[in-house]
Amino acid sequence: MKIKLGIWCDYGVTLEPSEGIGVFVANLVQGLIEQPSIDQILLVSKEKQEHLLDPLKKLAPQKIHVLGNPKPPFYLRKPWKMLRQADRKSMDLYGKGIRNSSLQGSVYRFLERQILRSKSKWIDSVDLWLLPYVGLDQEFNKPTVVIVHDLVTYHFSDGSSPDKLNAFKRLVTQVTQQASIVACMSDFILQNDLHGTLGLPHEKTRMV
Known part of the structure; x- marks a missing residue:
């Protein structure tokens, strides 16, 4: 069965392939286009920043599409x-x-x-949405896979106001509870943040 995969890259700014989490997205896309089960990939950028994802579209122009989030x-x-x-x-x-x-x-x-x-x-x-970062206030009817890179803000608030910290925690809880799969990239994050801090069930979590 082939699927159409969406990857959300609009977080107020577009996740660029050369910076931060955008590098993770770029590496992921390079691997996914080789998978026979992936028919199409839709990358969502901030409106009017579609060009920032051109380097990824050029990897497979017939398979990868970019849409600005209006x-x-x-x-x-x-x-x-x-x-x-x-x-x-x-x-x-x-x-x-x-x-x-x-x-x-x-x-x-x-x-x-x-x-x-x-x-x-x-x-x-x-058919499926991949969310490279957990801080996204967006409703989805289709299944989602969310990546948690770390929860440093939980452990070290770094001067964030209580209101902002509480709002972020509520958003993380909302996104991870609604997700079909919550993934991370290290066993430490898996055990301490996903299972420990967030209390997610083991069957819902993965390490990638």
Whole structure:
């Protein structure tokens, strides 16, 4: 069975093949294009930064496609961001968000559905999503495999405010719980972070 694989490279900036986690993505793509089970690879960049992934597309132009992640319309994006901030603040203060509360929650859920619908055609066009970094606030209907490189921020906050640290921890929990597989690149991270800090079941984790 051949699959279409999506690799998400838009994290506010595009993961470039020559820098940081982008190097990991580049090495991964080079290996994946040789796999007979991979039919197509969709690389998602930040909008208007598609050219940054050209070095990867050139590896297999018929097999690799690059798509810029379009911003939702302003009339949806602006109020949604405001309500998302309110949701996170409510989580920090009261331990629960606004999603299920009265009018605010209804509007938030409506806007979220509209934003997801605007992207659903291409997000749902792949069979499996690979997320090279865990810090991604994006809903997927298709299975996801997420890579955890480390959880240094958990152990050494490096001056991050409690609000930012709590928001990051919630996001990591959300992404790893929704993922089909959570992978890492060392036994230390596997044992200490995936099994220890995050408490993920062994059958859900892999070392690559």
